[in-house]
Structure formats: structure tokens, C-alpha cells
Amino acid sequence: MNAFLAIRNLSAILRGGSQRVLRSVDLAVEAGEVRGLVGESGAGKSMIGKAVLGILPSAVSIVEGEILLDGRNLLAMPQKERRRTIGTVAALIPQDPLTALNPSRRIGRQITDRLVDILGWTEANASARALELLDEVQIQNPQRVMASYPHELSGGMRQRVLIAAAFAANPKLIIADEPTTALDVTVQKQILKLIREMQARHGTAMLFVTHDLGVVSKVCQKLSVLYSGKVVEDRAVSEFFAEPRHAYSKALLAATPKYTDPFASLLPVDEAVIASVDAEVKAADREWRHV
Amino acid sequence: MSEDEPLVSVRGLEVALPDLTRKPLFGKAPPIKILDRLDFDIGRGSILGIVGQSGSGKSTLGRTMLRLIEPTGGTIRFAGQDISHLGEAALRPFRRQAQMIFQDPMSSLNPRHRVSTIITGPLRLNGFDRVKERAAEALDHVGLPRSFLSRYPHELSGGQRQRVGIARAIAMRPQFILADEIVSGLDVSSQAQVLNLLEKLVRELDLTLAFISHDLSVIRRLCSHVMVLYRGRIVEHGPVETVFDRPQAAYTRELLDAIPLPDPNQANWLA
Numbered sequence: 264m265n266a267f268l269a270i271r272n273l274s275a276i277l278r279g280g281s282q283r284v285l286r287s288v289d290l291a292v293e294a295g296e297v298r299g300l301v302g303e304s305g306a307g308k309s310m311i312g313k314a315v316l317g318i319l320p321s322a323v324s325i326v327e328g329e330i331l332l333d334g335r336n337l338l339a340m341p342q343k344e345r346r347r348t349i350g351t352v353a354a355l356i357p358q359d360p361l362t363a364l365n366p367s368r369r370i371g372r373q374i375t376d377r378l379v380d381i382l383g384w385t386e387a388n389a390s391a392r393a394l395e396l397l398d399e400v401q402i403q404n405p406q407r408v409m410a411s412y413p414h415e416l417s418g419g420m421r422q423r424v425l426i427a428a429a430f431a432a433n434p435k436l437i438i439a440d441e442p443t444t445a446l447d448v449t450v451q452k453q454i455l456k457l458i459r460e461m462q463a464r465h466g467t468a469m470l471f472v473t474h475d476l477g478v479v480s481k482v483c484q485k486l487s488v489l490y491s492g493k494v495v496e497d498r499a500v501s502e503f504f505a506e507p508r509h510a511y512s513k514a515l516l517a518a519t520p521k522y523t524d525p526f527a528s529l530l531p532v533d534e535a536v537i538a539s540v541d542a543e544v545k546a547a548d549r550e551w552r553h554v
Numbered sequence: 555m556s557e558d559e560p561l562v563s564v565r566g567l568e569v570a571l572p573d574l575t576r577k578p579l580f581g582k583a584p585p586i587k588i589l590d591r592l593d594f595d596i597g598r599g600s601i602l603g604i605v606g607q608s609g610s611g612k613s614t615l616g617r618t619m620l621r622l623i624e625p626t627g628g629t630i631r632f633a634g635q636d637i638s639h640l641g642e643a644a645l646r647p648f649r650r651q652a653q654m655i656f657q658d659p660m661s662s663l664n665p666r667h668r669v670s671t672i673i674t675g676p677l678r679l680n681g682f683d684r685v686k687e688r689a690a691e692a693l694d695h696v697g698l699p700r701s702f703l704s705r706y707p708h709e710l711s712g713g714q715r716q717r718v719g720i721a722r723a724i725a726m727r728p729q730f731i732l733a734d735e736i737v738s739g740l741d742v743s744s745q746a747q748v749l750n751l752l753e754k755l756v757r758e759l760d761l762t763l764a765f766i767s768h769d770l771s772v773i774r775r776l777c778s779h780v781m782v783l784y785r786g787r788i789v790e791h792g793p794v795e796t797v798f799d800r801p802q803a804a805y806t807r808e809l810l811d812a813i814p815l816p817d818p819n820q821a822n823w824l825a
């Protein structure tokens with residue numbers, strides 16, 4: 264087993280506080296594999312992605328653990344080396360394509376920036392690569408799109424541009440942070456299909472952050488369920504959907520509506536389940552302080 | 555007015571706006587049809603789901619039914635009365651009968667007001683008596699403790715805020731409520747709670763509900779009827795069982811097929 268990204272025992276706290284926001288997180292993504300990271304809002308899904316990319320908000324500090332990228336611990340590197348390592352091997356597909364693109368710059372420049380500034384490519388090579396990628400993400404007329412501004416594109420087109428930008432430098436790892444949450448279902452399906460094809464073709468390891476278990480069941484092979492910054496279940500997707508193990512995962516699955524099964528009663532996560540998983544988190548915290 | 559007459563009856567409804575992207579340098583912009591000749595009824599006590607992709611006219615339709623937008627053609631009858639072109643003063647009784655719940659409870663609840671003021675405000679404006687008592691009863695209905703009356707919106711969770719939005723809408727005891735994407739910002743667990751609550755309220759308070767959503771699983775669960783909009787036109791409309799089990803329009807089938815069910819064995823979904 265050769266995990267490209269391995270997070271070991273990662274704990275983070277809010278600066279000035281003593282409560283952990285990430286609780287001894289263990290998580291691995293192998294090369295060529297997609298791992299889903301699910302949980303409710305505030306569970307810390309995006310925070311894990313940001314920790315890997317080194318873009319945590321300044322109020323959060325990591326107090327323990329390792330983030331290994333290809334066997335090298337990012338957290339033990341000097342700042343400059345860490346940033347270069349992350350910049351060359353990892354990339355992000357963000358949630359909201361409109362805020363992620365600079366409204367006053369042309370699409371082409373926004374894809375080539377990274378190639379030119381970080382990887383030192385020539386402008387001509389970078390432009391050629393950008394064209395090739397826009398074609399790969401099935402954008403009609405890539406020449407015209409290169410010269411367009413973000414507002415001239417539809418939501419689905421913008422998300423395609425961001426996927427192209429993420430794959431531009433041949434990253435080994437991509438963090439996809441709710442990449443289809445802002446899209447319509449039909450567009451979402453096209454974009455998910457595109458992400459999976461690109462990921463498989465390039466053999467990229469992918470951490471796929473989402474709150475939608477339906478999406479996880481379609482694009483991921485493994486998943487981690489997060490509650491209050493703690494991984495409560497880490498399973499292969501096929502096993503998880505056949506039989507989730509943790510009471511919280513079961514409750515989450517039961518609360519997800521399915522149009523094919525409308526009469527299954529939609530149960531909000533039971534208070535007893537919340538109480539028991541909260542107790543589990545507290546117990547983990549007590550143990551952690553004693554170490 | 556008979557009991558089985560529909561509460562809302564829409565005929566030939568059209569909304570057109572000037573298309574500014576095609577406005578000539580001088581002169582008027584040509585009109586663009588946002589809603590194009592819609593005909594439908596909403597029966598008393600029914601829950602109509604309205605779906606469609608972004609830009610299909612769902613929200614415009616909702617706002618027109620509430621007469622926040624004046625139609626450019628056709629008629630809207632509410633409880634037998636034609637409200638299509640009534641002026642603000644004449645609309646007042648209707649305004650009390652038709653309420654709205656908004657998508658984002660954070661931006662639709664005034665952050666500087668306590669829950670009590672948020673719920674009693676519209677009651678006072680409409681000349682209700684016992685406003686405090688009515689606000690407290692509304693909170694009972696949505697399952698929030700009365701102590702929440704003294705809280706501010708930022709002190710509440712997303713699901714609780716959405717319940718306050720619902721309480722504000724039902725406090726007036728309306729006949730009709732429009733809910734525009736009210737669960738799309740919520741986690742599945744809070745979403746399940748809000749859906750169960752709406753179901754209960756429709757029964758207990760004799761409400762008629764129009765529920766705009768892009769989530770067909772939610773619509774199948776909650777609604778009695780569904781209307782599929784595509785580019786401002788109705789492509790399919792009927793009882794949910796019929797539309798989901800035997801969709802007629804190709805676009806409806808495409809929408810259904812695009813839903814990722816939480817099941818890794820859903821056949822060839824990404825193929």
C-alpha cells in the first residue's frame with residue numbers, strides 16, 4: 264500500500280482556545296484513488312483540505328500530527344519548501360467557480376499563471392498547454408474561451424475552466440472542495456463525469472470533500488465520515504453503502520432523501536445518536552489530554 | 555366559491571422583461587419572455603413542487619404568484635379573485651393570506667432584531683391583536699421553545715433560523731405559503747427536520763404550499779403534485795407518482811436520471 268497523501272494523528276485547535284477542531288485525524292489517499300470526505304457543515308471537512316494545501320486560516324493552528332505527501336512530512340518542512348512542494352504536486356478544485364476566478368482577468372491568463380509563475384514555463388508553452396486542457400475538459404472553441412472573462416461563461420463552463428486549471432501542472436493530488444454543490448443536477452452529472460475521467464486518465468489521487476452521500480457513491484472508492492473534527496468511519500464505498508458501521512453514519516444515510524423510495528421515513532439524526540457520538544468525541548478529548 | 559375550487563388558478567400567465575443584452579443604442583430593449591403562457595391550478599391542501607434548472611423561471615413564477623411581480627399577460631386568481639393587476643391597497647387582504655419562506659434565513663431575518671420582533675412585525679403591520687401570544691404560538695407550531703423569542707438570529711443554528719422563517723410565515727395564519735428553495739442550504743439532518751415539520755403544518759393548519767426546489771428527491775418526498783419548468787414553459791405537470799414513475803417529457807427523464815442516489819450500484823450512472 265502506497266498512500267500518496269497520508270494524514271496521521273492530525274489535531275488542530277483554534278488559536279487561544281483549548282478545544283480541538285480537528286481530532287487526531289487519520290486519513291490516506293492512494294495514487295489513482297478518490298476518497299470522499301463527508302460530514303455536516305462545521306464538521307471540519309474543508310479544514311482538512313485546507314490543512315493539506317497549507318491555506319488554513321490564521322486562527323487555526325495545528326498542534327500535533329503529520330501530513331505526508333509522497334512520504335515527506337509537510338509540517339516538518341521550512342515554510343518556503345512546503346509551499347513549493349504543495350504548489351508543484353497538489354491542486355484545488357474549489358466550490359464556487361465565480362469567486363474562485365478573478366473577474367477582471369481573461370480565462371487564459373488564469374490558467375497559465377501557475378505554470379509560468381510557479382513552474383517557470385514560457386508563456387508560449389503555458390498557452391499551448393492551456394488550450395490543450397480546455398479541449399480536454401470538452402470546452403468548444405477553446406481559443407475564444409481563453410480570451411473570455413469569467414462573466415461571459417456559464418456556471419458549468421466556469422467549473423470546467425477550474426478543472427482544467429487544476430490539472431494544468433499534472434498534479435499528483437487534487438483536493439476537490441464541494442466542486443458541484445453550486446450546480447444544477449444535470450450539469451453536476453456532466454462535471455462529475457468529467458472529474459472522474461480526468462482523474463482516472465491522469466492517475467491523480469483525489470480527496471473529494473462533499474456533504475452529498477449520493478455524489479460520494481458515484482465518484483469515490485473510499486470514504487471518511489467526519490463528525491466534529493473526528494473521523495468516525497473510514498471504509499470502502501461499496502461496504503459503507505451496504506452496511507454503514509457507525510451509528511452516526513447510519514443516521515446520516517437515513518436522513519438522505521431518495522426519490523425512488525419516498526415512503527422510507529426521513530429521520531433527522533436522532534438526539535440519542537448525537538449524544539453518543541458527542542460522548543465519543545469527549546472521551547477522545549480526555550484521552551488526548553492525558554497522553 | 556365552492557370548496558373544491560382550486561385556491562390558485564393561473565391561466566395564460568406571461569412575464570416579459572426588457573432584454574438589456576439586446577437593447578439597441580437608441581430606443582427600447584426588445585422584450586424577453588421569462589414565463590410563457592403557463593396554465594395550472596393549485597388545489598386546496600395540496601403541495602405543489604416546482605422544479606427546473608437555474609434560469610428556468612421557478613423563482614419568477616413564485617414571485618408572480620405572490621404578486622411581487624405584476625404579470626405582463628394572463629390571469630392569476632386566488633380564492634376566486636383575480637389578483638393579476640390589483641394595486642397595493644387592494645392587494646392587502648391577499649398579502650395576509652399568502653406568505654413566503656425564503657431560501658437563506660440569515661439574509662431574510664433582520665440580524666438586529668430579536669426573534670420576537672421578527673415574528674410580531676408583520677402581525678402588527680396587518681393590524682392583528684395579541685401579537686406576542688400569536689408569535690409564541692407560532693414558535694410552538696415549529697417546535698422551538700418560547701424562550702427563543704428573546705434571541706437574535708446569529709444565536710441560532712441554520713435549521714433553527716429556517717424554523718423562525720417558517721414561524722413568521724404561519725403566524726399570520728395564511729391559506730397559501732410559497733417556499734423558495736428553503737432546504738437547499740441545510741444539512742441532510744436539518745433538512746429532514748424541516749421537511750417533516752412542513753408536512754405536519756400543512757395538515758394541522760390547512761395550508762396550501764408551493765415548494766420550489768431543484769432537488770427531486772425532496773419533492774418526491776414532500777409534494778402531492780409536481781410541475782417541471784424548462785425555459786419558462788411547463789414541460790410536465792401532474793401528481794408526483796405519475797410524473798416520477800412514468801415521466802412523459804424527455805427533459806423530466808433527464809432530470810431524474812441526473813440525480814445521484816446514495817447507492818454505488820445505480821446502473822452505469824457515470825457512463
